[in-house]
Amino acid sequence: MKKPVNYSGRRKFLKNLSLFAVGSLALSGCGQVTMKEFLQKNFRTLSKKEKDDIIKALEKKYTAKYGKEFHVTDEPAADGVEFGYALDLSRCIGCRRCVYACVKENNQSRDPQIQYIQVLQMEKEKGIDFAHSDVHYNPELVPEEGYFYVPVQCQQCRNPQCTEVCPVKATWQEPDGVVVVDYNWCIGCRYCMAACPYGARHFNWGEPYIPAAEINPETHYLGNRPRMKGVVEKCTFCIKRVRDGKYPACVEICPVGARKFGNLLDPESEIRYILANKRVLVLKQELNTQPRFYYFFGV
Amino acid sequence: MKDIFKTLFKIHSLLFLSVSIIIISCNDTPEVYNLGQTVTSPLEGAANKSHEEIAVSPPPFSDGIFPCNDCHAFQKPNPVRRTLTWHEDITEIFNHDSKNRWCLDCHDLNNRDSLRLASGKLLDFKESYKLCGQCHGDKLRDWKVGVHGKRTGYWNGPKQYYLCVSCHNPHSPKFKPIKPEPPPFREDEQIK
Numbered sequence: 436m437k438k439p440v441n442y443s444g445r446r447k448f449l450k451n452l453s454l455f456a457v458g459s460l461a462l463s464g465c466g467q468v469t470m471k472e473f474l475q476k477n478f479r480t481l482s483k484k485e486k487d488d489i490i491k492a493l494e495k496k497y498t499a500k501y502g503k504e505f506h507v508t509d510e511p512a513a514d515g516v517e518f519g520y521a522l523d524l525s526r527c528i529g530c531r532r533c534v535y536a537c538v539k540e541n542n543q544s545r546d547p548q549i550q551y552i553q554v555l556q557m558e559k560e561k562g563i564d565f566a567h568s569d570v571h572y573n574p575e576l577v578p579e580e581g582y583f584y585v586p587v588q589c590q591q592c593r594n595p596q597c598t599e600v601c602p603v604k605a606t607w608q609e610p611d612g613v614v615v616v617d618y619n620w621c622i623g624c625r626y627c628m629a630a631c632p633y634g635a636r637h638f639n640w641g642e643p644y645i646p647a648a649e650i651n652p653e654t655h656y657l658g659n660r661p662r663m664k665g666v667v668e669k670c671t672f673c674i675k676r677v678r679d680g681k682y683p684a685c686v687e688i689c690p691v692g693a694r695k696f697g698n699l700l701d702p703e704s705e706i707r708y709i710l711a712n713k714r715v716l717v718l719k720q721e722l723n724t725q726p727r728f729y730y731f732f733g734v
Numbered sequence: 735m736k737d738i739f740k741t742l743f744k745i746h747s748l749l750f751l752s753v754s755i756i757i758i759s760c761n762d763t764p765e766v767y768n769l770g771q772t773v774t775s776p777l778e779g780a781a782n783k784s785h786e787e788i789a790v791s792p793p794p795f796s797d798g799i800f801p802c803n804d805c806h807a808f809q810k811p812n813p814v815r816r817t818l819t820w821h822e823d824i825t826e827i828f829n830h831d832s833k834n835r836w837c838l839d840c841h842d843l844n845n846r847d848s849l850r851l852a853s854g855k856l857l858d859f860k861e862s863y864k865l866c867g868q869c870h871g872d873k874l875r876d877w878k879v880g881v882h883g884k885r886t887g888y889w890n891g892p893k894q895y896y897l898c899v900s901c902h903n904p905h906s907p908k909f910k911p912i913k914p915e916p917p918p919f920r921e922d923e924q925i926k
Contacts, residue, residue, distance in 0.1 A: 516890075531915035548919045570918060576911035640924075680888040691909065692884030692901070701890070705880035713881070733882060 477604065478617040478656070490656060497652070497661060501645075505652040507660050510678040512611035518672050519612075519699035519706040520683075521715070522586060523733040526693035529554050529577045529584030533685035533694065537588075540673055540684035541659040542651055544643030551670040552588045552685060553634065559583055563718075588685075589614060589635040589670035590718065590726035597627035597636060597669075606667070611678075612699075612727050613671050615657035623665040632719050636669045672696070699727065790897045793859045796823075800859075802846035811843045827906040840865055840904070866898045873898075 475481075475489065490507045497505035534552045543549040555568035559581050568585070578584065595614050598606050605620035606627055628636045642664045654660040658674035673683035677696070681687075686694040697704035706729075709715065713731040815836050818825050842850040849857040849865050857865055867874030876882035880893070883901065887893035902909070 528909070528912070529914060530912055531917075534918075535915050547924050550918055553918070571920065573914065573917045575913065577914045578911060677889065680891050682886060682889050687886050689884065690901075690912070692882070692896075695881065697889050704889075705885075708879045709881055733876065 472619060475619050477620045479604075479607070486656075493656075493660065497654075500661075501647045501650045501652070503647070503650060503652045505654065507654050507656055508675070508678075509656045510675075512609045512613070513678070515698075515700055516611045517699045517727070518591065518677060519697060519704075519710075519727045519729065520591070520672065521695040521706055521709045521713075521729040521731050523693040523695070524583060524585065524730050525732045525734045526691045527554075527584045527586060528691055529556055529572070529579075529582075530690060532688045532690055533586060536684040536688035537670070537673075539649065540651055540676070541671075542645055542654070542661055543637075543668070544639060544641075544645060544662075545649075546644045547639075547641045549637045549639070549643070549668065551635070551637065552586050554584055554586045556582050556584055585718075585730070587633055587635070587718065588728070589672075590633050590724065590728040591670075591672065593725035593727060594723060596630040596632070596724065600626040600630040602626065609657075613657075613674055613677075614669065615671055615674065616667055616669060617657065618660075618662050618666045618668070621666040623667065625667060627667055632722050632724065636667050638667050639664050693733075790860065790863070790895045791900050793862060793897060794900055795859075800847070802841075806846040813838060813843050824905050827903070829906045829908070830904065862904070863898050866904075870898075 471492070476485070478486075481489070486509050490509060493507050494505045497507070531554050534550050534554060537543070537551050538545070538549075541551065543551065553570050555565070555570055556572040556579075557564060557568045561567055563585065572579070572582075591612050591614055593612070595608055598608055598614060602624060603620060603622055605622065606614065606616045608614050623638070625638055628638060639662055643662055645661065650661070651659060653675060655671075655675035655678065658671040662668050673681075673685075676683055682696050683694075686696045695705050695709060697706035699706060701707065709731055710729065713733065715729045715731045717726045717729055815838075818837070838850075840849055842848045842856055845856065847859075849859060849862055851857055851865060852868055863874060863877065873882050877895070877898070880895075883898070884896050885893045886896075898904070
């Protein structure tokens with residue numbers, strides 16, 4: 436009997452070859468992402484061992500790239516903590532110190548430029564009116580007569596629409612209320628940016644550039660570690676700092692003390708005092724996003 | 735035998751003395767006005783939260799002005815309200831209810847190294863917030879709970895308060911306008 440010719444060997448080989456070609460093509464477009472990183476699972480499904488390995492590899496990679504000893508942590512949320520923020524509209528003078536303190540702390544790309552905080556200048560006569568606000572104001576001195584200032588950043592909503600629309604669950608709300616992004620899982624579809632009513636999410640259209648001298652080597656995996664091209668990033672209340680017990684960078688820099696931060700579950704915290712004693716508002720209340728970021732009038 | 739009792743008694747009394755010294759030294763009230771001590775350990779503040787202790791930054795004296803008694807000790811105190819021919823840097827900018835007030839409403843006539851409350855009580859410069867609070871009571875109340883003014887340190891632990899005078903010039907307290915940081919790039923500026 437004649438043995439049938441077996442084509443499957445060649446067919447299989449060709450199929451695998453084409454898969455390999457497509458795979459390597461995809462990877463080559465990702466620049467600095469290694470095969471291991473490409474195949475990495477969603478952060479929330481990783482075991483302790485896998486996380487530790489990934490973090491060790493990242494620290495090595497960043498240290499080599501920026502020539503500084505890098506630390507990456509995955510410090511989880513503490514029990515009994517829910518972060519809240521309050522900003523005193525009667526004090527803010529629109530000096531933008533917070534914007535740049537944030538950029539520095541959170542390793543945002545300098546070029547193309549990404550800034551988590553947008554300070555909106557509004558006319559006192561019009562009140563809070565986004566349509567007529569200006570983010571590009573640039574006078575010699577601030578505050579200007581007849582204007583007030585509304586800094587806007589991630590409002591860390593209790594009902595976040597950005598996490599709802601993410602098709603791959605690359606962004607979620609942590610138990611302490613901070614909405615974070617797994618940069619390695621993000622596919623860059625930018626649905627979350629379309630969903631956010633506060634313009635608080637930012638996309639890395641280009642390879643992020645940060646001068647090595649200005650890089651902050653103390654980082655959190657879900658926060659200020661260096662990002663890659665093609666992923667979305669956002670304010671995390673300085674997750675690295677606040678999980679260590681410190682105030683966010685924008686709170687510490689504010690020259691007029693307009694920014695307040697604390698634990699909403701602690702009745703003794705300054706944030707609870709503000710909610711109990713001051714006139715408080717949230718932005719776009721009608722959208723039912725339920726922000727943890729409050730604006731208040733201190734006087 | 736008697737000797738043994740004697741030495742035992744000596745040892746005991748020595749022990750008692752040293753223990754009591756240790757106890758006394760531990761009971762010393764800590765110096766709250768200290769920058770270095772206040773912001774040190776994270777995440778343990780919840781346990782030792784104390785509303786009594788107010789750790790403030792040091793008063794921002796201009797160079798060489800303090801202690802005032804270096805000069806004033808040799809001058810005869812003059813309580814008559816007048817325009818000074820000295821301290822021009824202060825008299826030029828003085829704008830703090832200047833119609834009704836002058837130096838000796840806050841500074842003590844006889845001891846210039848002290849501030850003076852309306853009650854006549856002398857006050858250290860480190861506690862100047864109490865003097866401000868005489869008129870600005872609502873601000874003092876908000877400052878004490880961390881709502882007016884600025885705190886740094888730990889949100890759930892030791893914090894450092896800034897004094898009123900760290901931000902407000904006590905002789906001209908209204909905030910002066912400052913230069914803003916540069917605005918963000920416009921979108922068309924980003925496209926290369």
